[in-house]
Amino acid sequence: MLTLLTSAQMRKADEFTIANKPIASIDLMEKAARAFVQCFLKDEFDTSKSVAIFCGKGNNGGDGLAIAHILLANGYENIKVYVINISKKQSDDFAINLQRIEESKCKKVELTKASELKNIKADLIIDAILGSGLNKPLEGELAKIVKAINKLNKRIYAVDVPTGFPAEGKIAGEYNGIKAYKTICFQRPKINFFFPESVDATEKFEVVEIGLDENFIQNLNGDFQFVEETDVKGILKPRKLFTHKGIYGHALIIAGDTNTMGAALLSSMACLHSGAGLTTACIPQSGLKALNATLPEVMALPRDGTLAINNLDKYHAIAIGPGLGFSAEANSLLKSLIAHKKPLIIDADALNTLAENPDWIDRIPENAILTPHMKEFDRLFGRNDGWWERVQSAKIQAQKLNVIIILKNQFTFICLPSGKVIINPTGNPAMAQGGMGDVLTGTIAAFMAQKYSSTEAAILACFIHGRAGDCLSKELFVVTASQVAQQISKEIYKLNKIN
Numbered sequence: 050m051l052t053l054l055t056s057a058q059m060r061k062a063d064e065f066t067i068a069n070k071p072i073a074s075i076d077l078m079e080k081a082a083r084a085f086v087q088c089f090l091k092d093e094f095d096t097s098k099s100v101a102i103f104c105g106k107g108n109n110g111g112d113g114l115a116i117a118h119i120l121l122a123n124g125y126e127n128i129k130v131y132v133i134n135i136s137k138k139q140s141d142d143f144a145i146n147l148q149r150i151e152e153s154k155c156k157k158v159e160l161t162k163a164s165e166l167k168n169i170k171a172d173l174i175i176d177a178i179l180g181s182g183l184n185k186p187l188e189g190e191l192a193k194i195v196k197a198i199n200k201l202n203k204r205i206y207a208v209d210v211p212t213g214f215p216a217e218g219k220i221a222g223e224y225n226g227i228k229a230y231k232t233i234c235f236q237r238p239k240i241n242f243f244f245p246e247s248v249d250a251t252e253k254f255e256v257v258e259i260g261l262d263e264n265f266i267q268n269l270n271g272d273f274q275f276v277e278e279t280d281v282k283g284i285l286k287p288r289k290l291f292t293h294k295g296i297y298g299h300a301l302i303i304a305g306d307t308n309t310m311g312a313a314l315l316s317s318m319a320c321l322h323s324g325a326g327l328t329t330a331c332i333p334q335s336g337l338k339a340l341n342a343t344l345p346e347v348m349a350l351p352r353d354g355t356l357a358i359n360n361l362d363k364y365h366a367i368a369i370g371p372g373l374g375f376s377a378e379a380n381s382l383l384k385s386l387i388a389h390k391k392p393l394i395i396d397a398d399a400l401n402t403l404a405e406n407p408d409w410i411d412r413i414p415e416n417a418i419l420t421p422h423m424k425e426f427d428r429l430f431g432r433n434d435g436w437w438e439r440v441q442s443a444k445i446q447a448q449k450l451n452v453i454i455i456l457k458n459q460f461t462f463i464c465l466p467s468g469k470v471i472i473n474p475t476g477n478p479a480m481a482q483g484g485m486g487d488v489l490t491g492t493i494a495a496f497m498a499q500k501y502s503s504t505e506a507a508i509l510a511c512f513i514h515g516r517a518g519d520c521l522s523k524e525l526f527v528v529t530a531s532q533v534a535q536q537i538s539k540e541i542y543k544l545n546k547i548n
């Protein structure tokens with residue numbers, strides 16, 4: 050699991066590396082600039098293009114100056130550096146690199162006013178005005194300069210973080226910073242890149258390694274962690290010889306209503322393909338035919354208004370909610386399940402039922418998993434102004450209630466009772482279609498039935514669900530929830546095989 054860093058922690062990692070490795074601060078900057086250029090050249094190999102590099106006077110600006118130097122050495126002849134005179138202060142490494150630029154053939158001008166930008170005719174722009182040192186919103190002439198740079202309408206590459214975009218913390222109001230095509234950031238992605246608001250600041254980002262001390266970074270107490278394929282491989286267990294269906298647990302999916310039977314089918318299908326030994330779908334009578342016709346492996350537990358919780362003892366994991374609707378029976382089932390202390394997943398309509406019965410929330414069993422999307426989360430725990438606030442709130446609730454909150458989005462945030470937030474990197478917009486969350490719920494239920502811990506089940510399910518969508522989307526514009534459900538077994542197989 051990769052630990053993500055705040056800007057303050059990044060500075061600590063920087064200081065530690067300089068103090069403990071044989072590398073001086075200016076050489077670390079040079080290394081960062083080289084790593085940036087290497088990445089930049091993968092996209093931009095036409096050295097006849099002209100490049101305008103906008104530099105502030107801190108270390109981000111220092112990087113920009115070093116990048117100018119290295120690009121010149123790589124055959125880019127038409128480089129011009131614009132030093133933005135926004136402050137009297139300058140960092141030591143900026144000063145050293147400025148001296149180097151002044152001694153080179155690189156063209157350099159000082160820029161104080163947005164109006165001076167009118168005549169700039171570069172093919173490409175590199176933004177090195179402000180990086181992780183941003184400590185207040187952009188305003189005054191600097192805001193005007195940034196606006197004018199955006200208006201040049203050229204492809205912008207940002208160094209480490211686009212100027213004006215906070216690397217972490219609340220993203221306030223309307224974004225007025227640099228709108229980059231790509232941000233090439235150092236050692237770790239910025240936490241805020243995982244929130245939807247970042248689309249205004251950068252279309253994409255790429256992380257380059259600059260040689261900071263990895264041991265030190267991993268031992269920092271970072272709240273945010275990032276799942277890697279190796280983590281998933283480390284958790285997944287192979288199916289052993291002589292095992293039988295009883296070993297892999299019995300999952301119960303309480304889902305579906307007259308008009309939303311599909312949700313129950315999708316969840317149950319995903320549960321089957323994710324390896325539960327037995328899957329039972331608790332559905333309305335009206336859905337029996339559909340279930341038997343489409344998923345013959347799944348058993349049915351019809352809901353006829355008399356279902357009682359003592360029928361549920363034999364199940365190893367219970368998921369409730371997909372397409373469940375809002376009946377008195379569904380209400381009382383959820384209420385009694387909460388008291389039942391079984392491995393539990395609460396999704397969709399069951400989350401909305403919880404929101405209408407807030408006094409049940411405190412009684413949710415330990416390590417239960419809640420899988421809200423943004424709207425369901427806000428209904429449950431109150432409105433949030435932006436994603437930073439929402440994830441902070443999910444983090445607090447997961448700790449307070451001792452549950453796992455899987456806050457779903459393009460990047461899904463798995464908030465643990467320990468206060469850690471695990472970011473899932475898989476998944477893509479081809480998956481933005483109804484039923485996808487039902488599939489995730491079935492997958493989590495299957496892993497819980499197979500006796501993975503709630504945390505493991507959450508990590509495995511989110512990663513593999515997204516990976517299935519990623520694999521399918523290589524040749525499909527949109528992937529359906531059924532396709533993802535059916536792909537899951539293949540993805541588990543691939544991950545297990547290479548173990």
Ligand SMILES: NC(=O)C1=CN([C@@H]2O[C@H](COP(=O)(O)OP(=O)(O)OC[C@H]3O[C@@H](n4cnc5c(N)ncnc54)[C@H](OP(=O)(O)O)[C@@H]3O)[C@@H](O)[C@H]2O)[C@@H](O)CC1
Binds near residue numbers: 059063081109140185
């Ligand atoms: N591992 C690492 O960490 C490495 C980091 N490296 C690089 O260092 C970068 C961080 O550099 P940095 O700390 O010097 O900050 P930077 O972003 O250049 O800002 C400078 C000054 O700007 C000012 N300022 C802030 N907000 C403002 C505003 N809204 N409007 C106007 N002014 C504003 C503020 O001055 P103040 O307000 O305090 O007077 C601040 O001190 C990082 O992004 C990466 O590129 C690599 O070189 C190597 C390894």
Ligand SMILES: Nc1ncnc2c1ncn2[C@@H]1O[C@H](COP(=O)(O)OP(=O)(O)O)[C@@H](O)[C@H]1O
Binds near residue numbers: 477
């Ligand atoms: N743009 C996207 N990128 C990655 N994953 C996505 C994207 N859009 C949707 N998903 C995934 O699809 C699922 C959608 O869940 P949800 O909104 O509950 O769907 P539904 O209610 O239709 O079943 C989540 O797991 C989410 O992470």
